[in-house]
Amino acid sequence: xxxxxxxxxxxxGCAGIGMFRGxxxxxxxxxxxxxxxxxxxxxxxxxxxxxSAHVGSLSSxxxxxxxxxxxxxxxxxxxxxxxxxxxxxxxxxIEINGSEVPAGDGSAQLFVEILKKAEVVDLGGVKKVFVVKxxxxxxxxxxxxxxxxxxxxxxxxxxxxxxxxxxxxxxxDIEVTEESFCREIASARTFGLSTYxxxxxxxxxxxxxxxxNSIMVHEDGTMTKPVSQRPAxxxxxxxxxxxxxxxxxxxxxxxNVVIQGRIIAKRSxxxxxxxxxxxxxxxx
Ligand SMILES: [Zn+2]
Numbered sequence: 001x002x003x004x005x006x007x008x009x010x011x012x013g014c015a016g017i018g019m020f021r022g023x024x025x026x027x028x029x030x031x032x033x034x035x036x037x038x039x040x041x042x043x044x045x046x047x048x049x050x051x052s053a054h055v056g057s058l059s060s061x062x063x064x065x066x067x068x069x070x071x072x073x074x075x076x077x078x079x080x081x082x083x084x085x086x087x088x089x090x091x092x093x094i095e096i097n098g099s100e101v102p103a104g105d106g107s108a109q110l111f112v113e114i115l116k117k118a119e120v121v122d123l124g125g126v127k128k129v130f131v132v133k134x135x136x137x138x139x140x141x142x143x144x145x146x147x148x149x150x151x152x153x154x155x156x157x158x159x160x161x162x163x164x165x166x167x168x169x170x171x172x173d174i175e176v177t178e179e180s181f182c183r184e185i186a187s188a189r190t191f192g193l194s195t196y197x198x199x200x201x202x203x204x205x206x207x208x209x210x211x212x213n214s215i216m217v218h219e220d221g222t223m224t225k226p227v228s229q230r231p232a233x234x235x236x237x238x239x240x241x242x243x244x245x246x247x248x249x250x251x252x253x254x255x256n257v258v259i260q261g262r263i264i265a266k267r268s269x270x271x272x273x274x275x276x277x278x279x280x281x282x283x284x
Contacts (some may be wrong), residue, residue, distance in 0.1 A: 003127040003258070005090040007031045009119035014110060018076055018100030019190070019214070020064065022207025025098035027080075029118060032091040034125040037256055038084060040067065040074045044097040053077060053094075055254040055277045061270040063205075065251065076101045078270065079190075082250030083111035086181035087120050090127060090256075106189035106213035108246055112182060130280050132261025138275040143267040145248075145276050150262035153177070158248060159266045160241040162193070167221060170241040176249070185249070187235055188242035191215040192226070215239070248273050255280040 008031050015026040032039075038053035049072035051057055059068035064076040080101050084092065086108065104110030137146035154176040161169040174180055192200075192209075194216055200206040211225035215232045217240070218224065223232040236242070248265055251273030257280065265273075 003129060005034055005123040005125045005127050006088050006120050007033075007091045007123055008089065008115060009121040012114055012118040014102065014104075014114045016102030016104055016110070017208040017210075018098070019103035019106070019208045020076060020205045021100050023098055023100060025096055025100060025102055027102065028095040029115065030093040030095065031121075032093045034091065034123045036091045036093075038081075038090070038092050039094070040077070041093060041095045042072045042074065042097075042099075043095045045072055053081060053254065054256055055274055055281055058254065058274055061274055063270070065254070065270055065274070073099050074101065075099055076103070078247055078250035079104070079106075079108045080111045080250070081253045082181075082246045083108040083115060083186065085249050085253035086176075086186060087112065087115055087178060088127075088258075089115065089120060091123065100208075103190075103208055103213045105187075106215075107187045107243070108185075108250070109187040112186045128257045128284075130255065130257040130259050130261075130284060132259065136276075136279060136283070138272055138279060140272055140275075143269070143272050145263060145265040145268050145272055147259070147261045147263045147276065150260065154259050155262040156245055156248065157262070157264045158241055158245045158268075160244055161267050167217065167240075170238055172238050172241040172245060174245065181249070184236075185242050185246050188239045188246050189213065189215055189235070190243060191217055191223075191240050194218045244268075252277050252280070255284075257284065 013028040040051045051069040057067040060066040065078045066075045132147045135148045157173045159171045211227050216226040255277040
């Protein structure tokens with residue numbers, strides 16, 4: 001692992017609808033200086049407020065990550081954060097002209113492609129690394145994340161388990177490198193249980209859910225496209241558990257550090273993931 005900070009070589013943009021609000025937004029990525037970190041700039045608001053993509057800006061983690069500064073908010077940042085983590089980008093400015101990051105295909109693929117196109121470049125300074133020196137962890141009910149020392153780099157293990165139900169327990173293990181992230185994790189799409197649909201409708205969310213950006217999992221264990229209800233084909237075995245790893249990588253990157261350690265997560269979601277990110281920041 002080369003531990004030097006990185007940004008992108010040139011400005012680049014992309015646009016699309018957000019999964020929750022269904023509004024079209026445009027992202028404009030800009031290179032940033034050494035040690036300037038990752039920030040969103042709400043270019044549609046007066047004075048263009050800048051929101052740091054750091055766990056300290058967290059305002060909510062209800063089914064996606066919200067970051068906030070004053071009244072300015074940006075939401076659904078986790079798949080983009082995973083792409084930045086996977087490509088080792090430490091410093092970047094992301095202009096956005098609305099509150100929700102575009103969903104792309106429900107994975108991190110869009111962001112990986114666009115950022116690779118802009119070319120990841122070396123800034124030379126030392127990357128911030130958090131070395132897990134002793135076991136640390138968080139839990140909530142039957143969900144847990146444990147981090148233990150591991151000399152070789154970052155290894156993740158995630159167990160997906162919806163408790164005695166239709167979905168079989170799945171575990172996925174990965175030694176995270178740029179290459180393994182891009183090959184095994186980046187294109188794993190978002191999924192939702194059909195039982196969540198009512199909750200979403202009641203809250204007026206999910207307006208941007210399409211057949212192309214998510215997978216719906218039904219109570220009999222079948223998977224369909226969420227709108228047409230046609231059968232959904234997975235991109236690879238274990239796509240659902242791989243997506244949980246994608247979320248975990250994105251959420252932990254709100255600590256803005258590279259983690260050296262082995263992380264074992266069971267049934268965790270955004271709220272527990274960010275608690276570990278907070279713990280890491282408090283132990284820096
Ligand atoms: Zn996700």
